[in-house]
Amino acid sequence: MLNFLKKELILSLALLLALTACAKKPENPLSPSVKIGVEKKGEDKIFAVSFTCGIKNENDGTAFINIDGVIEVKNNGGTVVLTVPFKLPAILPFETGVVQERIELTADQAVPLLDLLSIKKEQLESGEEQGNRFIEDQNIVIKNLNLEKKDIIELLRSKVN
Amino acid sequence: MKKINDTKIYIFMIIVPLVIAVLLGGISLYSRLVVEPKAKTLISSDATMKEGYLILREPQIFGGYKYWDSDGMAVKNSLRYFDNKIFNGGTITTDERVYLELVLKRRISGSELGIKSSFFLLIVSLTGFFAYITERKKNKSK
Numbered sequence: 001m002l003n004f005l006k007k008e009l010i011l012s013l014a015l016l017l018a019l020t021a022c023a024k025k026p027e028n029p030l031s032p033s034v035k036i037g038v039e040k041k042g043e044d045k046i047f048a049v050s051f052t053c054g055i056k057n058e059n060d061g062t063a064f065i066n067i068d069g070v071i072e073v074k075n076n077g078g079t080v081v082l083t084v085p086f087k088l089p090a091i092l093p094f095e096t097g098v099v100q101e102r103i104e105l106t107a108d109q110a111v112p113l114l115d116l117l118s119i120k121k122e123q124l125e126s127g128e129e130q131g132n133r134f135i136e137d138q139n140i141v142i143k144n145l146n147l148e149k150k151d152i153i154e155l156l157r158s159k160v161n
Numbered sequence: 162m163k164k165i166n167d168t169k170i171y172i173f174m175i176i177v178p179l180v181i182a183v184l185l186g187g188i189s190l191y192s193r194l195v196v197e198p199k200a201k202t203l204i205s206s207d208a209t210m211k212e213g214y215l216i217l218r219e220p221q222i223f224g225g226y227k228y229w230d231s232d233g234m235a236v237k238n239s240l241r242y243f244d245n246k247i248f249n250g251g252t253i254t255t256d257e258r259v260y261l262e263l264v265l266k267r268r269i270s271g272s273e274l275g276i277k278s279s280f281f282l283l284i285v286s287l288t289g290f291f292a293y294i295t296e297r298k299k300n301k302s303k
Binding site: 061063153159 | 212237245
């Protein structure tokens with residue numbers, strides 16, 4: 001009977017350790033939005049996309065450092081219409097890291113994105129359209145997210161000493 | 162009808178709550194007698210407030226920072242604030258001590274809950290012990 005109890009105890013402790021050791025990785029960008037503007041670059045017109053979103057660290061004791069990844073905006077058919085590589089130095093527990101990136105697209109590259117966001121190219125060029133849009137959650141995904149997980153106490157201790 | 166021998170059930174009833182009570186009680190008493198006084202002393206001095214915060218940053222088992230009740234929201238905001246401040250090389254000022262005390266209070270509540278839960282589990286274990294003795298006496302008298 002004691003052997004049985006030992007097994008139960010070990011299993012419970014292992015489960016507890018597994019539950020506490022797992023740090024949750026961010027899965028979705030928060031409030032993703034873009035502002036698209038038309039700019040002149042030499043002879044050509046380019047579409048400057050200012051992309052903004054948040055990446056939340058929901059853990060209470062794990063900080064993320066040296067974060068890099070790619071955010072993909074896809075149209076409803078699943079085709080990638082905008083790729084945003086990003087880097088963040090750190091996201092502390094309960095914090096939301098802000099990704100702010102500027103991507104330049106040619107007119108041809110911008111068309112699928114403008115279609116997805118229901119923005120008329122002509123109106124954007126004429127200034128009738130401001131080019132601000134939120135991106136629906138189903139059209140955006142974080143890909144190739146790399147980050148280092150670090151215990152917050154260890155991280156803060158390295159800053160204190 | 163054959164009388165069922167319940168002694169095995171009572172042994173489980175004694176051992177399982179007792180093991181949990183010893184674990185929880187040990188951790189909570191350690192927090193109460195060692196960690197909390199140390200943290201309190203450290204946060205009372207301006208020079209050692211950061212050290213005190215680092216001790217408090219490790220949550221007590223029953224006062225975990227991921228469980229958010231209404232009282233916990235203020236603690237969450239304090240943690241976010243102090244983490245950010247220390248990470249960016251800032252200093253904790255005397256005016257901010259009150260927020261450190263809030264985190265300490267959370268830890269004290271956690272250890273209190275741990276100690277009370279241990280007492281409850283010890284009572285369950287003790288009840289199992291008396292039931293076991295009674296059952297054995299009954300079985301012997303047959």
